[in-house]
Amino acid sequence: MERADATSPTPTVNGDEANFRKYLGDGGNESAKDLEKVMSHVEERKAPEDKRVSKDLDDPMNWPLGRRVYHTTVPAFLALCVTFGSSVYSPGISEVAEKFNVSLTVSLLGLSLYVLGLAFGPMIAAPLSETRGRLAVYRMSIPLAAAFTLGAGLSQNMASLAVCRFFAGFFGSPCLAVGAGTIADIWPPVNRALATSVYLLAPFLGPALGPAVGGFAAQNKGWRWTQWPILMVLGACGLYSLGMKETYMKIILQKRMTARNGAPPPRTGPSGLTALKFLLTVTLVRPVYMLFAEPIVCFLSVYIGFNFAVLFGFFDAFPIVFGEVYHFDLGLTGLSFLGIGVGCLLAAVNVLLIDRLVYRKEYEKSLKQGKAGVVAPEHRLYAAMLGSLGPPVGLFWFAWTSRSDVHWISPILASIPFGWGNLMVFDEQGAEVLTGNTVYHQLGIAWATSLLGFISLALMPVPWIFFKFGPRIRQKSHYDTIKV
The missing domain is CATH 1.20.1250.20 (MFS general substrate transporter like domains)
Structure with a gap:
């Protein structure tokens, strides 16, 4: 968020x-x-x-x-x-x-x-x-x-x-x-x-x-x-x-x-040229510098980048699972993606509840302490911390129930915690759109999806680490950060 x-x-x-x-x-x-x-x-x-x-x-x-x-x-x-x-x-x-x-x-x-x-x-x-x-x-x-x-x-x-x-x-x-x-x-x-x-x-x-x-x-x-x-x-x-x-x-x-x-x-x-130089600095040079010089930018970029790849890599599984295993036609295969949409809707509700029940209390506490409503940015990580549990659960569930002897509703239900967790963590584009389909045919549905699950499992502690060590990481920044 x-x-x-x-x-x-x-x-x-x-x-x-x-x-x-x-x-x-x-x-x-x-x-x-x-x-x-x-x-x-x-x-x-x-x-x-x-x-x-x-x-x-x-x-x-x-x-x-x-x-x-x-x-x-x-x-x-x-x-x-x-x-x-x-x-x-x-x-x-x-x-x-x-x-x-x-x-x-x-x-x-x-x-x-x-x-x-x-x-x-x-x-x-x-x-x-x-x-x-x-x-x-x-x-x-x-x-x-x-x-x-x-x-x-x-x-x-x-x-x-x-x-x-x-x-x-x-x-x-x-x-x-x-x-x-x-x-x-x-x-x-x-x-x-x-x-x-x-x-x-x-x-x-x-x-x-x-x-x-x-x-x-x-x-x-x-x-x-x-x-x-x-x-x-x-x-x-x-x-x-x-x-x-x-x-x-x-x-x-x-x-x-x-x-x-x-x-x-x-x-x-x-x-003129000075403005162009400034634009290039702001849009190209500074982001690259921050990527390597700012720990929080580096870690977040890697984390979100991997989440992007997992998201689109998972998308590659649907035509194979529902088209080749369950023999859905193109239209019905497309409908199978709606499980992710349901997960996203549930996540939006959860984000609102966390804001009202947790973040709002921190804000009011800050006002009472005379801190002018300034809340440590780590308190915005509650949703990501909770949501980090969703993708591994959904991916492993999807991986090992996407079989012809298991009802097709099971992998669709598995996509709900995946979509829920991804929105809670926050991501949106991917770089695996050219390779995912090949990987699924080479490794098979179970192990290809499990590979994504293991990646999500490895990434799961990241929001928790940021919550624990966020203030210490922000102190190392070369730029102004929120002081609480």
């Missing part, structure tokens, strides 16, 4: 206070007063407990409840659509290989490159949202993702299909990077659990729903119809998002100053 709980960078306006005073002019007493309110407003937003004196109605945290709920559901809806697009293609892979006369491994490029696009897109979208705002990113990404999805559905060869799928994922992924920032813009940390649970649930339901829809589409209409549902949902997302407003306070303040004075505030940040 850390990703959505981390607040956006403290909103500031391009330029310091002195520049704004000069820009507004000495004679504008009203503007000067407005400046004072804006600058105090910015300072107030730094407070961890988000108890601001400002009643500025332009502040997203002061919006009416209905508007904030709407701005929560838009990124969640988009995240559902984009992750749905990753797995809906899977049931059509065999037909793609046959139609384009390529191997099954090559036809998997339509899946693996889409996931790769999901990984690369946020590298551009995240810094862009800091300079141009969240709304601009949403407005740009939806039509471009739809255009390349259309191209994928109309592709006449494997090369064009692979390229279009990559860019469909690339331009669809910004909602996964910017969505958490949108949630942080409009909900104070203490009230953010429900919104975060809704937002995190969507990317997990997407991959579970994709095969269910794609299976019937590929079976009855052909592989091209695995792309049309994505296009339809993207169109619905685009229409639904038309009512969105900007939520990033920095951009809201800039627009207010421009409207009041007829010109944008003076730029004091880098521009």
Whole structure:
């Protein structure tokens, strides 16, 4: 849950206070007063407990409840659509290989490159949202993702299909990077659990729903119809998002100053090649540096990376188990993924209960102790600690009951604790999409799934270790961390 709980960078306006005073002019007493309110407003937003004196109605945290709920559901809806697009293609892979006369491994490029696009897109979208705002990113990404999805559905060869799928994922992924920032813009940390649970649930339901829809589409209409549902949902997302407003306070303040004075505030940040260098540093160099220099970043990256691989590796088992062992057709095989969806729904409920029963008490305790509502980040690990038990249980259960002499409901039930645990721990993309199918045929269902189970078992202590030694690890950070 850390990703959505981390607040956006403290909103500031391009330029310091002195520049704004000069820009507004000495004679504008009203503007000067407005400046004072804006600058105090910015300072107030730094407070961890988000108890601001400002009643500025332009502040997203002061919006009416209905508007904030709407701005929560838009990124969640988009995240559902984009992750749905990753797995809906899977049931059509065999037909793609046959139609384009390529191997099954090559036809998997339509899946693996889409996931790769999901990984690369946020590298551009995240810094862009800091300079141009969240709304601009949403407005740009939806039509471009739809255009390349259309191209994928109309592709006449494997090369064009692979390229279009990559860019469909690339331009669809910004909602996964910017969505958490949108949630942080409009909900104070203490009230953010429900919104975060809704937002995190969507990317997990997407991959579970994709095969269910794609299976019937590929079976009855052909592989091209695995792309049309994505296009339809993207169109619905685009229409639904038309009512969105900007939520990033920095951009809201800039627009207010421009409207009041007829010109944008003076730029004091880098521009030209300097800006490009800064962008590359922030998006490429700094993350690599942090990966090797910051222990908590390194360990979390390895942990989440392995969870990604286990998730998609497990997905490879379903067509083999339900198609080859239980002889389900494509449509019914797709429906078997819904067990993971049920697990995700249960996890969302558990996350809310943990927040209300555990984290909220820590927050109130912090207020009573005069710590301004600051809670050690380790207290956000309760869900992950509990959820780490789910994947090993589900994987070993699935591995040794996926036999023709055992009823098909058993492996479906086994996928529920797997989905439950994965959402509790929090993950979303994988790098095993090219190799998993081969591994399952070489090792067999039981041992291939058990291999994933052993990996999950080895990773299970990680959240517990972070909870125990988190403060000590944070002390070794080169960056500012929460002091409690």
